Amino acid sequence: MELNTARLILRSFREDDVDRMAQLFGNPNFMRFSLGVFTERKQTVAFIEKVIGWDRTGIPSQFAVVPKAEDAVIGYCGFYHHAELPGEVEIGYRLHPDYWNRGLITEAARAVRDHAFADLKLPRVISLIHAENIPSRRVAEKNGMKVEKEIMFRGFPTLVYAISREEWLVNRDAS
Numbered sequence: 001m002e003l004n005t006a007r008l009i010l011r012s013f014r015e016d017d018v019d020r021m022a023q024l025f026g027n028p029n030f031m032r033f034s035l036g037v038f039t040e041r042k043q044t045v046a047f048i049e050k051v052i053g054w055d056r057t058g059i060p061s062q063f064a065v066v067p068k069a070e071d072a073v074i075g076y077c078g079f080y081h082h083a084e085l086p087g088e089v090e091i092g093y094r095l096h097p098d099y100w101n102r103g104l105i106t107e108a109a110r111a112v113r114d115h116a117f118a119d120l121k122l123p124r125v126i127s128l129i130h131a132e133n134i135p136s137r138r139v140a141e142k143n144g145m146k147v148e149k150e151i152m153f154r155g156f157p158t159l160v161y162a163i164s165r166e167e168w169l170v171n172r173d174a175s
């Protein structure tokens with residue numbers, strides 16, 4: 001599975017992404033607003049196995065973010081599923097700090113959102129964001145999402161940003 005944007009290829013993860021992803025998951029900036037860096041390789045292996053498993057069973061999954069100009073994974077952007085939030089599909093993302101503030105994840109997240117509504121026909125998608133995570137909140141806003149509510153998620157107050165398929169259709173037809 002692959003999505004294309006102006007500057008990026010978003011592709012399904014592969015087993016041979018473990019080394020690169022272990023580097024990224026070990027980077028404290030890449031892991032800002034998470035439970036912490038991965039200190040053991042098996043944590044990265046578990047991530048890769050989880051997202052490849054979703055791909056194999058036809059569940060919307062994460063994409064590796066690869067700039068068209070480079071042959072390297074610089075982050076991820078795609079779908080998450082949480083046992084605590086049954087029925088919800090999250091768009092989540094992380095990017096290597098060298099690439100921040102160039103609009104890259106906005107570009108990726110919009111492609112993922114369009115894929116959710118145009119191809120997968122999902123009724124809605126959400127993003128779960130800590131209130132102090134200003135860059136991520138901006139990405140969600142630029143992705144057409146609005147704050148719906150604040151919940152406690154894994155022990156932290158968390159904003160639920162959401163966009164429905166109906167809202168996406170209206171905005172798409174208006175633009």
Ligand SMILES: CC(C)(COP(=O)(O)OP(=O)(O)OC[C@H]1O[C@@H](n2cnc3c(N)ncnc32)[C@H](O)[C@@H]1OP(=O)(O)O)[C@@H](O)C(=O)NCCC(=O)NCCS
Binds near residue numbers: 030102105134
């Ligand atoms: C969140 C993240 C993926 C954004 O990636 P990115 O490619 O830099 O995002 P974009 O460039 O598309 O957009 C970032 C926006 O935040 C804004 N921003 C960044 N730092 C900011 C700051 N300190 N104050 C105000 N705005 C800020 C940028 O100006 C930009 O908004 P604009 O287009 O209105 O100018 C990246 O910062 C990251 O990986 N962070 C660590 C992991 C993380 O927090 N993931 C999300 C968990 S919910």
